[in-house]
Amino acid sequence: MNSQSITRLLTDRHAIRLLMASPTDGSQDLYVSTMIGIPQTVVPALRQRCVEHTVRRWTGR
DSSP states (O other): OOHHHHHHHHTOHHHHHHHHHSOTTSTTHHHHHHHHTSOGGGHHHHHHHHHHHHHHHHHTO
């Protein structure tokens, strides 16, 4: 995935909700990847980006 498609994806509220609601153990990564339309191997990295962004937003760091 290129950076433009990642940026588009991370502005999609539905995609962000799916990423943030899915467990970090990877048990729902196939479902999330199918619903969002991204490779399954990308889901953990995008989930981590969403978590880091949320933490920075709420802690001001």
